[in-house]
Amino acid sequence: MEILRLILLYAHLIGFALLLGGAVAQYLRGPIRINQAMLWGAIIQVVTGIGLSAPLRDGDEPHPAKLVVKLVLAILILIMVWFSRKREQVNPGHFFAIIGLTLVNAAVAVFW
Known part of the structure; x- marks a missing residue:
């Protein structure tokens, strides 16, 4: 089961990289909008996060409160990305909120 957990963790990190990297690239490139990398990153984050939260280890599961927060x-990130994906331009506050929530989610994973 450890190999499955490591594969899910690897895919989870790829989802994070797609979400944050896609956001930074889109911000630097031109009009602020949701790109495909951000959409797929958000989807991968949710799916692999649910898989990682399954009790695959013997008594070494993360704290339930941490799992709920994440x-x-x-x-929230997926909803914000999903409903804004077809807009030609996204409000900068909305876009930076997606980036901020992504960073907060990573901080919860690392520091909690």
């Missing part, structure tokens, strides 16, 4: 943040 799930709520990931779903």
Whole structure:
């Protein structure tokens, strides 16, 4: 089961890289909008996060409160990305909120 957990963790990190990297690239490139990398990164984050939260280890599961906080943040990010994906331009505050929530989600994973 450890190999499955490591594969899910690897995919989770790829989702984070797609989400944050896609946002930074889009911000530097031109009009602020949601790109495909951000959309797929958000989807991968939620799916692999749910897989990582499954009790695959023997008594070494993360704290349930941490899992709930990360799930709520990931779903908020996915909703914000999903409903803005077809707009020609996104409000800068909305766009920076996606980036901020992504960074907060990573901080919860690292520091909690």
